[in-house]
Amino acid sequence: MEMTQTPQTPIYTAPPGYFRRLGALDWLYAAALLGGALFALQRYGAYMDIYEKAILLLSAPTFAWLGWHWKQVRWLMVVLAVLALSAIAQYDGSLPAADTRFFLKYALSSQSAILWMSTLFFLSTLFYWGGLVTRSDTGGVIGSKLCWAAVVLGFTGMLVRWYESYLVGADVGHIPISNLYEVFILFSLITALFYLYYEEQYETLQLGPFVMLVISAAVGFLLWYTVSREAAEIQPLVPALQSWWMKIHVPANFIGYGTFALAAMVAIAYLLKSRGLLVDRLPALEVLDDVMYKAIAVGFAFFTIATILGALWAAEAWGGYWSWDPKETWALIVWLNYAAWLHMRLMKGLRGQVAAWWALVGLLVTTFAFLGVNMFLSGLHSYGAL
Template sequence: MIELNTIQSFLMDATFFLLIAATISSWINLFFLNSNLWSLTAKITNLGSTFSLILLLLVRWESGKYFPLSNLYESILFLSAILLIAQQLAELKLSTRLIRCLNLPLVLCLYWFGNFGLPPEMKVITGLAPSLQSNWLMMHVSVMMLSYATLILGSLLSLLFLIIQFFSSKQNQSTPLSLSTSGIQENNIIETKNIQLSLLEVIDIWSYRLIGLGFPFLTLGIISGAVWANEAWGAYWSWDPKESWALITWLIFAIYLHTRLIKGWSGQKTAAIGSLGFVIIWVCYLGVNFLGKGLHSYGWIS
């Protein structure tokens, strides 16, 4: 046990410093695109933080003899790991450093909050509460975390879409085409616009795909939670704050998918809904923990 606690302490610190290094090097690499040193540093520290975080979860699993999703702290570790993995998979498809530069600060803040913002008792490995001693623990909570991670990343891409579009419109306003513009300058401006449009289209498509992937996970997580609630508390739905905000989150992303599939919306309109979903999902996951106690007492901050 002493050895496992020592390893856990080391991995906690290693993950934190690797995340800091990955975040800083990724942002520096964003401004110095041709720097192989910063690009390699960003990739190594990014992979290192992911590997260290996964090891930390495995150590807690081995030490506690249960899947490490029993409280808010462990769910933060799990969510951070899924976000890092999903980000690196998305990078392979998007071929852009922008998603890394947005996701890493988010994961760093989340990890910092888990390690320094929560009560120290939450980080101590203890036995499971009676209400959590169920096979539904791994099923419900892991699926919910998977849905949160994919929805957060998808809505983060929606936010990125709006940011790029905003700065693109600003750039276009500041460099209007005129009859006196030379042919070379005009071609450069048109080429830049085409690159921006292509990037926006790719971001929009992958935002839709990630949200489309996360929504069934969220639906399955809510259903499995209702079944588990009936088994543990004798009621499928109790309008607990966590349950209520999970329903609101589901409705927001249901509207997003409805507008894309039925209304045929895309681009700025759906990106605005996805960006709203980014805020709502954080209220659901963390915000309600500051409102008061509910049936999900193991996840609340006291």
């Protein structure tokens, strides 16, 4: 007599929780960040107010989460720590060492590192375009590695410049995001980092040629500004910028600017492909559309935060949350533009060439808010004038 087996219903097993998926290296990385933050607090806490201490301590879990989510951040943090601390040790507390020590003069003083960053970004652009034109992944791979090298040296230069500002004078020292020279470096680095993240997530090298164009344009302006205005010289902060608000408002703002610029360059690729150009060399239209949407969504979130922080800062510095200063007015225009773009996409299904053209026009609006206001208009933000 045959026995029939009743099929068993498979038992559903829920995936492990987020923290249970983390391994020993993940926790070691987080512990190292926390240790570094506590060391900095112990050594420099006497020079910080309560808000700056909070920013320092919150940076540890923030960068820990980034490193857990995107593994590349781990080695980036380690390399930056090694290079920046090695450079700082060479100074021996004396700024003139930057002109006498070989390691500093030709590699890792702030100006040298930023010049290397600029050169590497230009070379990265050439290799990305060479790979696209010749249909070779080799050019894109080399371009990607050069872009990573530029990011490393750029952030190293910024960290060393931060230290150099304190060597100029204890009352001069400040985080290097206070003038056009410094924020153009920040813009280039943020745009490059977000691009490299999307490059890895979507496993494509074909967006590099387009995104690197806007980065190279920023670097070109940076070099012109450096030569024509001697902008690399470290200057004391104007009174309006002597606030801890600057440490969070400016980075949040430039995450918005960087991702909006990235979205616009992806929009150019979208428009070319949708018109039958470079069809076999660019990612699918769906991929381009998705990158464009995610970049704008991230940028809008951070730009919103930056605008709110800016209003709070204005209330402290000038006695009012909003004064219709030209910079504030154009920031509102930028915000409304991308709020409308996201509304149309989420509520009305905005896609295709209209969305791409809108994102491209958005870059022109953003550029005027970022740079044009400084060139042609005056107001409470006139300390950022060209």
